[in-house]
Amino acid sequence: MISVDKLTKEFTLHILDGKRIDACREISFEVPAGGFLGLSGPSGAGKSTVLKCIYRTYLPSSGAIRYDSAQLGRVDLATLSDREVLDIRNKEMGYVSQFLKVIPRVSALDVVMEPILTRNGTTRAAARDRAAHLLERLRIPSRLFDAYPATFSGGEQQRINIARAVSWRPRLLLLDEPTASLDKGSVQVVLDILQELRQEGTTMIGIFHDTELMESVADQVFRVS
Amino acid sequence: MLMQEWLANGKPGEEADPAGYPFGFMDEGAKREVRRSILKAVAIPGYQVPYGSREMPIARGWGTGGIQITLSLIRPDDVLKVIDQGCDGSVNAVNIKKFVKAVAGVEITTNTGAATVIQTRHRIPEEPMRADQILVLQVPYPEALREVEPSEAETRRMHAEADYSRMWLFLYEDIVRFGEISISYRYPVTVNGRYIMDPSPIPRWDVPKLNRSETLFLFGAGREKRIYAIPPHTSVEPLEFEDHTFRVEDFTGKRCARCGAEDSFLDEVIDGEAGGRLYYCSDSGYCDKRVEPCNL
Amino acid sequence: MQPVIKVRGLAKRFGAGCDRCASSTGPEAETNQCPHCGAVLACNDVSFDLFPNEALGIVGESGSGKSTLVRLLHFEWDACAGTVELARTPQLAHLPEFFTEGEAYSRNLLGLSQFQKRQVRNALMGIVYQNPYLGLRMQVSAGGNVAERLLGAGWRNIAAIRSRAAELLARTEIPVARMDEPPRNFSGGMQQRVQIAKALSNKPLILFLDEVTTGLDLSVQARVLDLIRSLREEFQLSLLVVSHDLGVINLLCHRTMVMKYGRVVEAGLTDQILQDPQHRYTQLLVASQL
Numbered sequence: 095m096i097s098v099d100k101l102t103k104e105f106t107l108h109i110l111d112g113k114r115i116d117a118c119r120e121i122s123f124e125v126p127a128g129g130f131l132g133l134s135g136p137s138g139a140g141k142s143t144v145l146k147c148i149y150r151t152y153l154p155s156s157g158a159i160r161y162d163s164a165q166l167g168r169v170d171l172a173t174l175s176d177r178e179v180l181d182i183r184n185k186e187m188g189y190v191s192q193f194l195k196v197i198p199r200v201s202a203l204d205v206v207m208e209p210i211l212t213r214n215g216t217t218r219a220a221a222r223d224r225a226a227h228l229l230e231r232l233r234i235p236s237r238l239f240d241a242y243p244a245t246f247s248g249g250e251q252q253r254i255n256i257a258r259a260v261s262w263r264p265r266l267l268l269l270d271e272p273t274a275s276l277d278k279g280s281v282q283v284v285l286d287i288l289q290e291l292r293q294e295g296t297t298m299i300g301i302f303h304d305t306e307l308m309e310s311v312a313d314q315v316f317r318v319s
Numbered sequence: 320m321l322m323q324e325w326l327a328n329g330k331p332g333e334e335a336d337p338a339g340y341p342f343g344f345m346d347e348g349a350k351r352e353v354r355r356s357i358l359k360a361v362a363i364p365g366y367q368v369p370y371g372s373r374e375m376p377i378a379r380g381w382g383t384g385g386i387q388i389t390l391s392l393i394r395p396d397d398v399l400k401v402i403d404q405g406c407d408g409s410v411n412a413v414n415i416k417k418f419v420k421a422v423a424g425v426e427i428t429t430n431t432g433a434a435t436v437i438q439t440r441h442r443i444p445e446e447p448m449r450a451d452q453i454l455v456l457q458v459p460y461p462e463a464l465r466e467v468e469p470s471e472a473e474t475r476r477m478h479a480e481a482d483y484s485r486m487w488l489f490l491y492e493d494i495v496r497f498g499e500i501s502i503s504y505r506y507p508v509t510v511n512g513r514y515i516m517d518p519s520p521i522p523r524w525d526v527p528k529l530n531r532s533e534t535l536f537l538f539g540a541g542r543e544k545r546i547y548a549i550p551p552h553t554s555v556e557p558l559e560f561e562d563h564t565f566r567v568e569d570f571t572g573k574r575c576a577r578c579g580a581e582d583s584f585l586d587e588v589i590d591g592e593a594g595g596r597l598y599y600c601s602d603s604g605y606c607d608k609r610v611e612p613c614n615l
Numbered sequence: 616m617q618p619v620i621k622v623r624g625l626a627k628r629f630g631a632g633c634d635r636c637a638s639s640t641g642p643e644a645e646t647n648q649c650p651h652c653g654a655v656l657a658c659n660d661v662s663f664d665l666f667p668n669e670a671l672g673i674v675g676e677s678g679s680g681k682s683t684l685v686r687l688l689h690f691e692w693d694a695c696a697g698t699v700e701l702a703r704t705p706q707l708a709h710l711p712e713f714f715t716e717g718e719a720y721s722r723n724l725l726g727l728s729q730f731q732k733r734q735v736r737n738a739l740m741g742i743v744y745q746n747p748y749l750g751l752r753m754q755v756s757a758g759g760n761v762a763e764r765l766l767g768a769g770w771r772n773i774a775a776i777r778s779r780a781a782e783l784l785a786r787t788e789i790p791v792a793r794m795d796e797p798p799r800n801f802s803g804g805m806q807q808r809v810q811i812a813k814a815l816s817n818k819p820l821i822l823f824l825d826e827v828t829t830g831l832d833l834s835v836q837a838r839v840l841d842l843i844r845s846l847r848e849e850f851q852l853s854l855l856v857v858s859h860d861l862g863v864i865n866l867l868c869h870r871t872m873v874m875k876y877g878r879v880v881e882a883g884l885t886d887q888i889l890q891d892p893q894h895r896y897t898q899l900l901v902a903s904q905l
Binding site: 105106107108109146152153181197199200 | 664666669837838841844848866869870882883884886887890893894895898899902
């Protein structure tokens with residue numbers, strides 16, 4: 095489904111007189127369709143970098159990221175045009191970041207509903223139900239559904255983040271420390287949700303700070319050093 | 320009578336040649352230019368044709384545009400009627416009549432039916448006019464869009480591109496403010512489905528007379544140097560909305576105190592002595608005919 | 616997916632110009648004024664595609680050429696060079712003369728007459744300016760401002776016009792009870808929202824937003840931006856968002872172009888521009904954000 099081939103990313107900081115920083119070097123791995131790859135390694139090794147390169151938030155310096163797109167066939171995400179990357183992000187590839195991007199004046203429910211509406215094209219009522227259901231499972235109290243997430247706790251924001259990423263059932267899901275700020279109970283709920291997604295065929299690549307947890311959900315683990 | 324005939328027959332009417340001026344005061348070249356502009360105006364109904372407006376022995380703002388058209392068209396066998404606000408006897412109308420008679424020797428009348436050329440300020444006669452008659456209107460402000468746009472360059476562009484949304488917006492705002500379109504004279508009309516035209520300061524009452532008439536209407540603005548025209552059988556539609564249609568002045572219950580007419584445009588006069596209001600036909604010729612039908 | 620509008624090599628110069636202008640100006644030269652002839656290259660060699668239902672951001676500081684770009688695309692100013700081509704959309708069906716038989720894209724619109732450009736603009740484009748006095752007629756009621764395009768398109772029923780204007784004003788959160796007031800009585804945020812309603816009245820395909828929230832209070836800005844987001848989604852508009860504020864760009868735009876001294880120095884996905892800026896100037900801009 096996705097094959098990363100000698101991916102290398104370095105940053106050139108012009109404002110520091112061209113200082114170069116290596117973020118990751120010659121990373122190669124493959125994930126079959128429906129598989130779950132965990133990325134392990136010490137802090138600063140480049141795990142987040144790899145995910146961001148796949149999502150194209152970072153421009154890879156060299157190497158290839160071959161992905162089997164449902165819309166475009168086999169493509170190299172590293173060299174794909176901006177527009178095509180957007181199409182893939184819109185319809186196939188999801189990303190759970192560490193931080194919730196807070197959009198002003200959009201309620202928690204709307205935040206989760208929006209991707210369902212735009213990507214799956216269901217009715218407002220159906221989207222609302224699914225969103226509400228997800229938030230409930232993730233133990234967001236219903237009294238917070240209409241509230242703005244900017245004022246939520248870190249854990250609550252993270253759960254909304256996850257709900258937003260999984261609600262529309264992407265083909266490929268990238269997860270960057272999805273359970274970092276969650277309590278044990280919530281972690282289990284998240285893992286259950288991910289498991290359900292996997293059963294529907296979603297391929298996943300994830301970074302978990304808890305190695306034990308990661309090894310319990312991932313099919314394979316790749317060590318980034 | 321054609322010009323050649325007139326020349327061949329020893330220029331009858333030439334005795335009307337005071338102080339060495341040519342027939343009709345203006346020289347032939349000037350008249351010809353005015354006639355060319357008139358032809359262009361007739362070819363493009365409602366379009367303002369710029370022309371070289373000549374100096375007249377009357378100041379600008381007193382009908383020099385109308386006079387230039389009349390002088391350019393008049394022939395010795397024409398019969399001229401001149402009215403001002405419908406009245407044959409006003410100072411302005413009388414002076415113009417005397418002037419044209421002096422320089423062209425034409426017969427003068429107050430009977431609309433007998434005239435071949437009628438020059439008018441701000442009214443159209445009540446009697447329907449015929450195909451063998453020409454109505455020449457005096458125009459102070461030829462530009463219908465001036466109310467919404469002060470720039471001449473811009474109004475020309477608006478006419479060229481038929482970009483009239485701002486005029487319609489002006490009417491919309493009237494309706495929002497007053498519940499109706501408040502324009503009383505110079506009511507904008509669409510001519511031949513193309514140009515928006517200012518019909519000169521005639522009252523609303525007279526606007527329907529322009530539509531698909533037998534008569535040729537010529538509009539002369541001497542100060543502003545424009546001529547425009549409505550040829551016979553041309554559509555002239557006042558700007559209106561489906562749910563706010565054009566309507567004329569309402570004289571229900573009023574009649575002319577002199578002739579009793581209930582179907583003419585009435586002037587309102589305050590009775591200085593007895594108090595109260597009286598109404599009289601604005602079109603004095605029309606009123607005269609009703610009062611003394613045998614005397615014409 | 617094909618772009619709605621294709622721009623190639625767009626340029627605008629103020630002044631006579633010489634053959635050294637292009638090489639003597641730009642981000643490396645740190646100026647957009649030619650040192651040899653004094654001409655100002657407000658923008659030079661700008662190329663991009665705008666796709667349906669997307670928001671493209673243009674970020675840059677004063678003098679970057681971003682507002683010039685909008686003026687050129689909105690046909691307010693004449694370009695000196697470049698091509699602008701439009702895809703065959705239903706909105707242009709009544710203007711077949713702009714297309715060659717069999718071609719998916721129009722002729723270069725920059726070569727059209729002023730009248731033709733206005734026709735394209737009325738059919739396809741809406742614009743919201745930073746200064747509401749540029750986009751609105753302050754002497755005319757709010758409803759009248761929205762109605763103007765409708766009247767120009769031949770609407771002749773007052774009740775229908777008012778209904779549509781009220782609908783658009785309500786959608787932009789202007790109290791309908793105030794639709795007959797002139798916008799000069801409104802607050803800044805309300806004036807911007809009237810501009811938005813007016814820009815939407817002819818159902819445009821492309822909406823230009825030129826620094827529309829600059830100068831507004833933060834809470835007001837949030838409301839206007841949120842409105843724009845939801846309108847874009849609802850009406851499937853393409854937006855061209857010009858701003859010097861990276862936060863606004865981040866909120867609204869999927870893709871972004873960075874301009875400096877009249878040139879595009881970098882273009883890419885918005886999150887990539889903000890998190891992995893490549894060009895020196897973009898890195899400076901991102902690092903300078905509060």
